[in-house]
Amino acid sequence: MSFNVLIVDDSSSMRAVIKKTIRLSGFDVGEYLEAGDGREALELLSNKWVDLVLSDINMPNMNGLEFIAEMKKNELFSSIPVIMVTTEGSEKNIQESIRLGASKYIKKPFLPEDIKKAMHSLVGEEVRDVRGDKESDASGDF
Amino acid sequence: MEIVVGVGDMKVSNNPEAVIITYALGSCIGVAIYDPFVKVGGVLHYMLPESSLDPGKAGKNPFMFGDTGIPLLFKETYKYGATKNRLKVMVLGGAQILDQGGLFNIGNRNHTILRKMFWKNNVTASFEDVGGVVNRTLKLEVKTGEALLKISGNESRKIPWI
């Protein structure tokens, strides 16, 4: 069973930074999915299983708060944990994201430790894909 | 005739006299499935999410873990003529200690692995009662598919899932 992460941010370089940070933390992620805004993210969620979402707030088309609100309304995705990673440090936005269902909030600029700690607390300390087969596993099908 | 499913256990039956029972699903997850056409029912009671924790133990008892137990539950019912598109699915359990949050939340982890496997295999639960701080007990009557759920602190109630 591979562990998939969805990164939502309108800046491709920021998405790359987050991806690298997660990799360096030692989490064995199966697949990284990326979206430039909330709408794209919802589309991806409908097509692929995601174990964890990291999302910015300020994005065009559908911002992070609207995105998380939509996500939590949908039974299929509502239990997937979301970490907000954003420059938006205002108390109001922090409260609002938590109220809408975000599990954690990390302010940019962040240290790799911040992401690692947040992920640890949400998904456990080890994420291992023992079988190494990232494609659908025969014994897991029914 | 009672068929008891213990902790880390799975039973399937098409015997019309049978009532499959599983007790005290704390943080464990109980998955009950029933095909009303061929009248086959099955219950899985698993304790932990992923078998990668201890492949040796999973080899000895695949029903201890969600990722190994769930496929086997379904596949066992297929042997009795059940088909995936007809099977009704009920998910119970995954309780947690008060104020548990995300850490060490085995109940939550157990539920998450189930959602993942259901997702991958195109299965949707007809009924779910998951979470909270309660213990749940389930009785499934094979003849009719009738399911009785008892939540600690409350009376038994019939579940509308068929």
Add this chain to the structure above:
Amino acid sequence: MDLDIIIRKIDSLSPVSVTGSKVMEIISNPESSLGEIVDVIKYDQGLTANLLRLCNSAYFGLRVKVESISQAVAYLGLTKVAGVVMMASLSKNLTAAQKGYDLNEGELWKYAVSSALIVQSLAEKRNLGNIPCLFTSALLKDIGKVILSTHIRDAFQQIIIKVQKEGLTFLEAEKEVLGIDHAELGAMVAEKWRFSPEMVFIIRNHHDPMKILIGDDLSIPIIYLADTVCMMVGIGGGADGLAYRYYQEVMDRLDFTELDLQKTIADFWEKNKSVEEMINISGGH
């Protein structure tokens, strides 16, 4: 006053046998040597017979059949033997059904034994010095439920509403509605039976692990952890379910990771059948 009635019920519990009391005294007293236990129990034929049956059960995995107390001690060690003696001595009070808590016959005892065995294994891994104390405290920690059961049944609606609507733990709800909770009562029983002050303290606070035992950091955390494991696996889950508070600090103090928790659950399950056998033997079935 209802509270007096409740407290007076402590006297109605089956007194622990003379032998059992003597063993408890030895265990409670840090000055005494566990070897004294052998001298005490060898005169109690019934207890010895029970003890040997338990030692020979699959749980201990002995290849040789043990036929005397000294053999039992030689193969299992004094600590384990002391624990088994306590199981044999205390079961009478804990095996009955407790309707108020929605526990069928044997379920409270199963909870007691399971948590004690988990405590033992966790304590052994950490080389703790007071294992018989911890084992016995774990066995006895919920004796308060035996006393409170009928009162819980009578006031159940009030209590469960507090849990369901006000988010109180079951323990807090017991206290608010009845004026006392099962941990406080259990501690009173332990005191009456002349357990050491440490054991009384442990029993009093087994749901309140933020209380630190003076000079000893790990006793309550370990008992709390064993309790938590049992709850998660559905053991002892009566009307109170899992309505007790979670403390991450306990896991941190024990350096216990989530993986450790999962492994503990998996390990305990593996022993499940043999634990069941022990429970049946000690419960007198």
